[in-house]
Amino acid sequence: MDFLRLPKRTTGSRSYGLTSIVDFGTPVGELKHILGDYHQFIDIAKIGIGSAYIAPNLKEKIKLYQEYGIRPYFGGTLFEKCYLQNKLSEYLSWLAELGIEWVEVSNGTFDIPLEERLEIVSEFKRDFWVIAEVGSKDSECDMPVTEWKQEIDYFLNAGCQYVITEGRDSGTAGIYDQNGRIKSNLVKNLLEELDDKKIIFEAPTHKHQMYFINEIGPNVNLGNVKLxxxxxxxxxxxxLRSETFYLEEQEWKLPL
Known part of the structure; x- marks a missing residue:
């Protein structure tokens, strides 16, 4: 079918317009059925929080994602746990053994100084593609806009492929307030100076997703999406939903 005029979407092995899902323990059998139908809509898969460390059939799950061209990685909480216990070298060895090519450097639960996180990125990028996360999981932590911009810019210049804006799976921290409302002024300020194609906005609910689609366009990078x-x-x-119904009329176009 190809008779409707729809917004132009990136396709194939996308570098932007990404959908990054979060896997909180989907059984491998169920995952096979889901990916069989919907793999073309998924680009990245985060095995959430620290669950990868205790997940059964982990190797099979990683292989399944990779067979469908989806890039798996482990949630930043596991990185932070390894950092706290001085086990980062063991962590990287384990990732390499599993065939994981992406690693997240975050600061959501355990406070790691910015300078140290940047040094870690420089070390990790020798062998892995690095994603950094900016923002706290503490809903009462309100980072200034200048600090958001600075950290995102520093991480991209340090060699990160993407930077994630913290939102939690509940949408109640980071770029959201504790009631789940989007900090729209913060988002608009970030977009004024930064390349949105290099930012993955955590958007766990339909309401959050539709905000970013209408604000940035159909090819916005979105994370923490449920399978x-x-x-x-x-x-x-x-x-193809009421809240985004007029997107094609806005003539969203891919860059030439």
Whole structure:
């Protein structure tokens, strides 16, 4: 079918317009069925929090994602746990053994000085693609806009492929207030000076996702998407939901 005028979407091995899902323990059998139908809508898979460390059938799950061209990595909480216990070298060895090519450097739970995180990125990028996360999981922590901009800029210049804006799976921290409202002034300020194609906005709910689609366009990078929501999200991106209905009329275009 190809008779409707829809917003232009990036396809194939995308570098932006990414959908990054969060896997909080989907059984491998169930995952096979989901990816069989919806893999074309998923680019990155985060095995959430520190669950990868105790997940059964982890190697099989990683292989399954990779067979469908999806890039798996482990949540930043596991990185922070390894940092706290001085086990980063063991962590990297384990990732290499598992065939994981992406690693997250975060600061959401355990406070790691910015300078040290940047040094870690410089070390990790020798062998891995690095994603950094900016923002705290503490809903009462309110970083100034200048600090958000500075950290994102520093991480991109340090060699990170993408920077994630913290939002938690609940959408109640980081770029959201504790009631789940989007800090729209913060987002607009970030977009004024930074390349949105290098930022993954955590958007765990349909409301959050539709905000970013309408604000930035159908090819915004979105993270912490639930596996069950990937088809709905793609429909939203393509103007097939009431709240994004007029996207094609705005003539969103891919760069030449």
């Amino acid at each position: 069950a929501d990937v088809l709905i999200l793609e429909a939203q991106r393509q103007g």
